[in-house]
Amino acid sequence: MPLPTPAIVMLIAIGASAAFGLFRGLVREVVSLAIWAAAFLLALLLGPLLAEQMQFNVGAGVKGALGFAAIFVVVLLAGAFLQKMLGAMVEATGLTGTDRTLGLAFGAVRGAILVIVALVALRPFAEDRAWWADSTVAPVLLPFEGLVMEFIDAVLALFGVGSDGEGTGAV
Structure with a gap:
């Protein structure tokens, strides 16, 4: 029985994320995520101060x-x-195999989380569709919906945004 197109798209998304993780390695993936988060937070905090000086x-x-x-x-x-310096350090220590294997796992988990978020967002529009009912991938991922949504709520709380989407003024 062939996989439906949405299942193939979900598996490709997870596979692509895993491949990027394998190619870049865990250290680069985690550092990259931290850099983007730091850039966003610092831009939120310092951007208005810089704007005042313009x-x-x-x-x-x-x-x-x-x-x-x-x-x-x-x-x-x-x-x-x-990130470049840390990548060079990992290569110098000879841990590239372990780093890339862990990067593969990190990438697969990241891809699954992205697919779960997409499924949650699509649910109101797709739940009555045949592909949703016949899906082989969605039933495997949707049991983790609660964990992912709790994680997203925790991250939003760090930015001062409540689960209702309104800012708390903390940032």
Whole structure:
């Protein structure tokens, strides 16, 4: 029995994420995730301060966007340098095989989480479709929906956003 197209798409998404993890390794994957999170947080915190210092004759919204973008890009560039150094250290220690194997596992889990989030988002639109009922992949992943949603709520709480989508003003 051939797999339905949505199941193939889900498996390709998980496989592609796992392949990226294998190619890059666990250290680079985790550091990359941390760099993006740090860039976002620092841009949120420092972007408005930088915007206040700008002497451009443009609106406050443009200054805010420029401040956010400038901080975000600078942190990403600094992070890329750090990531390159850590990658070289992993290669020098001879742990590349272990690093890449763990990167494969990390990538597969990340891909599964992304597919679960997509399934949760699509559920209101797809639950009555035949492919949803006949899916072979969704029933395997959806039992983990609660864990993923708890994780997302915890991450949003770190950014000061409640589960109802409204900011708490913490950031």
